[in-house]
Structures are given as C-alpha cells and as structure tokens.
Amino acid sequence: MAAILEAAAQILEAGGLAAFTTNAVAERAGVSIGTLYQYFADKNAVLCALAEREMNAVFLRVAEALRGDVGLAADGRVRAMIRAIVGAFRGRQRARKAVLQAILSQGQGGEMMAPIAAFITRAGESVGRAPAPVFAALSPEQIFVVSRALMGAIRSAVLEEQAFFKSRSFEDELVRLVLAYLGAVTDGP
Amino acid sequence: MAAILEAAAQILEAGGLAAFTTNAVAERAGVSIGTLYQYFADKNAVLCALAEREMNAVFLRVAEALRGDVGLAADGRVRAMIRAIVGAFRGRQRARKAVLQAILSQGQGGEMMAPIAAFITRAGESVGRAPAPVFAALSPEQIFVVSRALMGAIRSAVLEEQAFFKSRSFEDELVRLVLAYLGAVTDGP
Amino acid sequence: MAAILEAAAQILEAGGLAAFTTNAVAERAGVSIGTLYQYFADKNAVLCALAEREMNAVFLRVAEALRGDVGLAADGRVRAMIRAIVGAFRGRQRARKAVLQAILSQGQGGEMMAPIAAFITRAGESVGRAPAPVFAALSPEQIFVVSRALMGAIRSAVLEEQAFFKSRSFEDELVRLVLAYLGAVTDGP
Amino acid sequence: MAAILEAAAQILEAGGLAAFTTNAVAERAGVSIGTLYQYFADKNAVLCALAEREMNAVFLRVAEALRGDVGLAADGRVRAMIRAIVGAFRGRQRARKAVLQAILSQGQGGEMMAPIAAFITRAGESVGRAPAPVFAALSPEQIFVVSRALMGAIRSAVLEEQAFFKSRSFEDELVRLVLAYLGAVTDGP
DNA sequence: AATGAATGAGCCTTCATTCAT
DNA sequence: AATGAATGAAGGCTCATTCAT
DSSP: OHHHHHHHHHHHHHHHHHHOOHHHHHHHHTSOHHHHHHHOSSHHHHHHHHHHHHHHHHHHHHHHHHHTTTTOOHHHHHHHHHHHHHHHTOSOHHHHHHHHHHHHHTTOHHHHHHHHHHHHHHHHHHHHHSSSOOSOOOOHHHHHHHHHHHHHHHHHHHHTTOGGGGOHHHHHHHHHHHHHHHHHHHHOO | OHHHHHHHHHHHHHHTGGGOOHHHHHHHHTSOHHHHHHHOSSHHHHHHHHHHHHHHHHHHHHHHHHHTTTTOOHHHHHHHHHHHHHHHTOSOHHHHHHHHHHHHHTTOHHHHHHHHHHHHHHHHHHHHHSSSOOSOOOOHHHHHHHHHHHHHHHHHHHHTTOGGGGOHHHHHHHHHHHHHHHHHHHHOO | OHHHHHHHHHHHHHHTGGGOOHHHHHHHHTSOHHHHHHHOSSHHHHHHHHHHHHHHHHHHHHHHHHHTTTTOOHHHHHHHHHHHHHHHTOSOHHHHHHHHHHHHHTTOHHHHHHHHHHHHHHHHHHHHHSSSOOSOOOOHHHHHHHHHHHHHHHHHHHHTTOGGGGOHHHHHHHHHHHHHHHHHHHHOO | OHHHHHHHHHHHHHHTGGGOOHHHHHHHHTSOHHHHHHHOSSHHHHHHHHHHHHHHHHHHHHHHHHHTTTTOOHHHHHHHHHHHHHHHTOSOHHHHHHHHHHHHHTTOHHHHHHHHHHHHHHHHHHHHHSSSOOSOOOOHHHHHHHHHHHHHHHHHHHHTTOGGGGOHHHHHHHHHHHHHHHHHHHHOO
16 A cells, blocks of 8 residues: 555656556556555545645654744744745655645645644644734634645745745745734734 | 637536546537647647636736726735736636646646736835835745735635635735735845 | 447357457447447447347338238238247347347346237237137236247247257247137136 | 355345446355355356256245145146246345346356256146146147246246236236147147 | 547456465 | 455546548
C-alpha cells in the first residue's frame, strides 16, 4: 500500500495527472494491477489516499514546528506555521500540484482544508491570550478568508512554479498578510 | 465559434468536466465535430478560449465598476473591484469552476491572473496618489501575494460552493484582507 | 450494421458465447471497435439485435409456409408450421443456441416467444373453424403450455445437438404432441 | 463442500449468475478461496455439483411421491410426478433458474435430463401394465419429445417467472399434455 | 467550409486461478 | 488441509481526432 502510494506520487511527479493511470501506478509500484485493486477500490481512491498522506505530512511538519513555540510572540508563531507549510511543499511539487488539483476537482477541497483552517484559528486564539489578548475570535467567514487566502497564495506559487516560492521575502509577505488581517479584525473595520 | 464556446459553457455547467467531450460540445453547438476542429486545434483550445472569454467578462465588469470611481476613497475603490469580481461569478458557477480547474491544471493560471494582478496594482497606485499618498508601491512578490490571496479566497468559495459566497459579510472580509495588507505594506513590517 | 450482426452470428457459431466479445465481433466484421459502438449501445444490444434478426427469419419461414395452406386440414397446418420452425434452425445451430441462451438469460425469453404462441393460437383457431369446429379456444395457460412444450422440445434438440433433429420421425412426434394436446383440450379432461 | 454448494445456491439466488464468482462463493461459505479450489477443479465444477444436488432433490421428491402410488391409475401417477417436479422448484427459484441456465449453456442439459426421461419412460411402462396395458412402449424420439416438452414448459414457467407456475390449472395442463401424448402414441397416429 | 462515419489507442476494472506459507 | 495475497490476461467501453466526401 505504501509502495503503491509512493509510486502514485512518482507518476504524478513525472507526468502529471495525464500519466496517472492505474496500470502505470501498479507497474511503477512493482505490483500487478490486481494487487492495486485489492487495496484501493478504484483509481480515485488511490488519489484520495495520496492526498491524505500528503496532507498529513504537512500537518506533522506544522505541528512539530509549533511545538516549541510556547511563549513566542504572535508573529513568531504565524511565521513558524507558514514556514512549515511552505517547507512541506519542498520537492515533488508536481505531485502535490496534481494531488491538489485532483482533490479540488471533487469538491473535497473543503474537507482537506478544514484542519488548516482549524490550525490558523487555534494559532490566532492561543496567540490572542497571553500575555494580553492580541486578536479577537474569528467568525466562520473570517476563518475561511484567512485560511483560503493564505493557502491560495501558496497554492498559486506552487502551481505557477514561481521562482521566489521559498524565498524569505515571499515568506515575509505571507506573514504580513496573515498578521495584517488578524490585526484588522481585532481593531475593527 | 461563439456558438461552440457557448455550448462548451453549457456542457460544463450541466455536467462538469466529465461531460466536457468534444463530441458533446459540437452536438450542443449544433455543428459537426469536424467543424469544431476547424476552429479549434484540439479539445484544450476550446477550454482556453472559453477561459479567456470568461475572464474578459470579469475584466469588463471590473473596469466598468471602476469607471466612475475617480475621487472615491481607497476602500471604496477596493470594494467596488471586489464586488465586481464576485458578481462576475454569478450564474454558471459550475462552468466557471470547471474552467478554473482546467486552466489551473495547465499551469496557465499565472497568465490568466496577470491582468487581475495588474488591476490591483494600479488600483493601489492610483489610490495611493490623491489627495495624499496612501499606499506604497508594491513589489512583485507583494502583487503576487495580494492578488493570489484575494483570488484564492474567491476561488475556494466558488469551488467549495460556499453559501455565503455572495453575502455582504464575505465581501467585507475580502475588503478587509486587501486593505489590511496594503496598509501593512505601507506602514512597514 | 448487417455486417456486424453477421460477424456476431459467425463468432457465436464458431466459439459459442465465450468467444463472443465486442472486440472479436468488430474484428470479424472488419470494422473498428469504435464503429461497433456507434451502432450498438453495448455488447448486449448486439445480442438482442441478432436475436431479433434470427427470430424474424423464423417468422418469415413460418408465415410463408402457412401462406398456401388455406383449406388444409388441422394436422396439415400444424405440420407445416412445425416443419418451418425446425427448418429455420438449419445451419448455424450453435449461433442460434447461443442466441437462445443469451436471450433466455435476460428474462426476455417471454417476449420473444410471444409471437410463436400467437401463431399457435391462431393456427388452432383458424383450424378450429372450417369446415367444422375442431379445437376449442385456448386459455392463457394452455397457450403457454403448448407453445413452450413445443419450443422446449425443439430447443433441447438443438442444444443437445440430437442427431434426429431434422428427421421425419422427430417431426412426426412433435406434430403428434401438439395435435394430441389440442384434441384433449377440445374433448375435455 | 456442502457449505460451499449451499453458499453457491445462496449467491445465485441473491444475485443471479452475474454475482456468481468463486471469490463470492468462498466468502459466503466462510472458507478461503484456496479451500474452494481444493474441492472443486474450477468454477464450473461448482455449478455442476450444484446442479446435481438440485436435480437429486427433484428425484428424491418424485421418487417419494410415486412410492405409495402402486395401483394408482395412469393419470394419477403422472399427476403425482408432475406435482413433485413442480413442487421441487419451490423456493430459490432464481438459484434454480441460474443453475438451469448454466447447465444448459454447456450442452450438458442432456445428461441431466436423462433420469427424468427414464422416469417418464418407466412411469409410462409401469402404468401401461396393470391392470391392463394402457400405453405402448416409447421409442427414443418419443421419450425425448415428451420429457423435453414437459420440462420445457416447466422450465419456461420458471425462467419467465410466470405467476401461475404453481397453480392447479397449470398442473392440469401439464398432466393433460403428457397423458394426451401418451394416449396418442398408443392409439397410433 | 462543413460533415460525420470511422478509427483505435488505451483506460479502468474483474475475476478465475495459483502457490508460498 | 487451509489460507489469502498476488497475479495478469482479457474484457467492455470512451473519446479525441482524422479524412474522404
């Protein structure tokens, strides 16, 4: 199963969604097509499982990055999170791109985005407490806007294969975007 | 040609990307498949032409909305632009969704996004002049971030078919996002 | 279309139902698989069309055989009909066998049998009139029993590839079966 | 082995021939696919064994029904036999239908029919003896015709799922068919 | 310019069967 | 004897594209 997902990622990375056929994946994984179907209901199930795997990798990175941040100031926590997310897209950008596209194609983008939105919310809240409340609690629309805006910018950079993707200045702007928005929400319109 | 594009939009709207076959488009357009290929090099060309048509519609709306805004304050201009963009997605959301997906699938999202980025830049600049400079000039990364973040939030709302898509509160948050970012850029880090 | 049906009959004749694949039929017909699917919705549609063609052939034979029989005695008409039916199975018995099986597999056997039942009924009625009523009118169960019994015996002879299938003595027994039954119905239990 | 056959019958009953896969049968039987192949050479062997089991059930019923019939008149014995056969199809009609189809698909219908033909022959003979000879001895063609005609009518009623299948009037007609034929054979053409 | 029948590569998927454990 | 993961040939079917008319 892990081998199949790994093969799927490699196929996606090498040839994009067009090359992603069940036969190709099975062959790359070194198993028969029958075996692939023993583990995955259909082609789409492979894609979804891969998406989950990729997303989990992102979460792990972010969680790990935030672990030692207790006591860090608001902007420090936000920066750590963004750096972790951007960093999670290191390598295999085409595969991730394809996974993103595929998942978004099925209207399941919302579900996959939920944990990230939750992260941002929690980050805002925890930061907002000590020593003094910095940010207000976010409404559903606000959570939506800030999480999708952040991910949208990152996503575009991946999909458009922007050279500055992992530059410091890009990271700076993302941090600025999130902090500015959170600050604006707190200060009122 | 216009009939073919219109048919393509209808097919996309009715059945999504899965139903978008050259034969289906030709039949819906009332022309033969051969004729379709007389005007479009291949299936993808139809999609790109459609994307261009759709994007142009957005531009026209935005341009029209901003025409009478001379003298309006910064936040008024930004709100007008956002309202125009969101409004441009009225109706045929599935078709636009499919077009968005298709275009983004090909890494041509950047090209299509360029005019919007330009718009935001110009909006920021023009707003920044009179009566007194309000916003600083934007660097390429900054233009990228603010335009993709804005479009990313809108895009997600369309793709995820969010109920609040055309609500006032959603618009408010988008305006807040852009203004907060532009303000932060001006004020320094 | 005719070529495809003819190919289907040949494939069926040569290799039975197991060899009846859409690819094989298309190849034998000298057309591409795509062309086959332009004329038939799916594999099953080919089979049904073939069944209809085969059944029509039987009807034509029977109708033609009965055309000149006005004035013939009851047993003469019944014999003519049976001879026509049996004769219709001449050649391509495997194809007909496969068609029979396939059709019966789908519970559509009843529909295909209806015309034959009607034939027997009409034969019985017309015979029952002149010069004097010979046979009583048949109830639905009776029509069912006599038509299915007759066809069942013929069918078995085809499927089991009985040597006596087209012998005179076999025909004699079929005639005897039908006449005896019709007579018994008329005379009472 | 019995468990496997029972599972096969259930699968057939529930989903017809299409659902009848070796894996499905093994799973339903609660054994591994490997075990199934330990007892049956291949998929077809399962079907044949099931057919034999089903046919045996019919024979047992018929034999039992005829056990106490010594001294019964000819029509009494024939009716008892027919009632037993029809009754044997009670329940699991889909399974029996599938078995019938499958068996007949392989041209092995003849073998399975032989015992029934023998039964009819013996019934005719035994009936023909006491107290006075009633029916003449049957030729091979005659045995064939009467047994296949009878089974053909029953078979059709099962396959077409006729509502009157187990009605008294249907039974009456079957009895009439057999007796009329046997009588006609005896009386001469 | 327009037509549309024909093409065929190739996709997804099933399932009977094997064999090392 | 039993297991069940693995196999892979083969099938039905789609659809972008061509080309003779």
